[in-house]
Amino acid sequence: MKAGVGVDTGVDAVVDGGPEVLIELDAVEKVFDVRRRAGLLRREKRQVRAVDGISFAVARGEFVGYVGPNGAGKSTTVKMLTGILTPSAGRLRVAGIDPARERMRLAHRIGVVFGQRTTLWWDLPLKDSYGLMRRLYRIPRARFAENLERCVERLDLGPLLDVPVRQLSLGQRMRGDIAAALLHDPEVLYLDEPTIGLDVVSKAKVREFLRQLNAERGTTVLLTTHDLQDIEQLCGRVMVIDHGRLVYDGTPGGLHAAGAAGESERMLVLHLERELPAVSVEGARVVKVEGPRQWLAFPAGASAAPLVAQVAARYPLSDLSVREPDIEDVIARMYAGRD
Numbered sequence: 653m654k655a656g657v658g659v660d661t662g663v664d665a666v667v668d669g670g671p672e673v674l675i676e677l678d679a680v681e682k683v684f685d686v687r688r689r690a691g692l693l694r695r696e697k698r699q700v701r702a703v704d705g706i707s708f709a710v711a712r713g714e715f716v717g718y719v720g721p722n723g724a725g726k727s728t729t730v731k732m733l734t735g736i737l738t739p740s741a742g743r744l745r746v747a748g749i750d751p752a753r754e755r756m757r758l759a760h761r762i763g764v765v766f767g768q769r770t771t772l773w774w775d776l777p778l779k780d781s782y783g784l785m786r787r788l789y790r791i792p793r794a795r796f797a798e799n800l801e802r803c804v805e806r807l808d809l810g811p812l813l814d815v816p817v818r819q820l821s822l823g824q825r826m827r828g829d830i831a832a833a834l835l836h837d838p839e840v841l842y843l844d845e846p847t848i849g850l851d852v853v854s855k856a857k858v859r860e861f862l863r864q865l866n867a868e869r870g871t872t873v874l875l876t877t878h879d880l881q882d883i884e885q886l887c888g889r890v891m892v893i894d895h896g897r898l899v900y901d902g903t904p905g906g907l908h909a910a911g912a913a914g915e916s917e918r919m920l921v922l923h924l925e926r927e928l929p930a931v932s933v934e935g936a937r938v939v940k941v942e943g944p945r946q947w948l949a950f951p952a953g954a955s956a957a958p959l960v961a962q963v964a965a966r967y968p969l970s971d972l973s974v975r976e977p978d979i980e981d982v983i984a985r986m987y988a989g990r991d
């Protein structure tokens with residue numbers, strides 16, 4: 653492992669009167685048995701080691717990013733943390749509870765938001781879903797009203813309360829789901845891709861809400877995302893998992909340093925009015941041309957403004973966008989930096 657890419661379980665930080673540990677994994681493994689057809693009659697048994705000996709501790713109030721490439725083992729970890737899956741080996745505790753053994757008791761202490769799926773009732777107005785949540789979790793009326801009011805106000809849900817969930821846009825539905833996960837005051841919130849597919853305004857709204865939730869209420873958050881900006885804007889700590897193993901545990905800044913083999917780059921995507929040879933712009937290089945569209949890479953730390961000014965002055969520009977580097981880019985560079 654490259655120097656600076658240390659894996660610190662964080663356990664040291666919590667002994668003797670340190671912050672309270674809320675999530676604790678000790679050498680946790682999850683192995684799936686997969687059967688696949690290997691001929692007409694034969695079936696082959698294969699094992700997939702989705703989580704391969706992971707140890708970490710998250711203290712109360714931390715906002716932690718849990719990232720990694722597709723298939724790295726993130727969802728499997730989160731499923732074990734909610735009690736949906738039982739670890740094959742190792743020890744796991746959330747708020748002192750063994751999730752697989754006491755899933756229902758744990759449900760009162762945690763909130764879960766899956767970006768790709770909703771926990772809301774599809775045909776019911778948002779507020780009816782919330783009413784059902786209140787009964788399901790046996791939330792006292794006064795507390796429910798207070799929590800709902802805060803979420804409605806801060807997530808701009810007021811005009812949406814009477815709208816059936818299936819009529820909500822993705823961003824509206826996501827805000828609705830986040831509120832639903834918080835009505836019972838969970839101490840821990842797991843968020844799986846909460847900003848995926850959202851427009852810039854909705855992303856900003858969701859991030860600001862989560863930031864406040866963590867700062868004001870001290871809710872501990874474990875965030876799975878492919879969006880580097882989620883990590884940079886929200887997380888004090890980021891853990892990178894790959895092939896079921898923890899390969900980085902530290903600050904988001906340190907992640908960049910670990911991936912410093914090549915400087916992080918952003919992409920300026922130009923839509924020209926017609927097909928042209930590769931443009932020539934100081935401070936950026938053309939990496940792809942596709943019809944009237946051209947992709948220009950430039951250092952992530954540099955401003956896009958002078959590049960846009962140069963292009964606009966010299967070429968027939970009809971539209972443009974800037975693509976941020978994503979977590980995969982950074983992780984790929986992290987590996988490239990190792991021998």
Ligand SMILES: Nc1ncnc2c1ncn2[C@@H]1O[C@H](COP(=O)(O)OP(=O)(O)OP(=O)(O)O)[C@@H](O)[C@H]1O
Pocket residue numbers: 684685686700701702720721722723724725726727728729
């Ligand atoms: N129920 C299952 N049965 C068999 N294999 C599984 C099962 N669930 C996950 N896997 C395998 O375990 C590995 C880790 O999957 P997991 O869904 O945890 O990854 P992930 O990091 O969440 O990926 P993504 O970013 O794509 O959601 C993958 O190889 C996946 O195919």
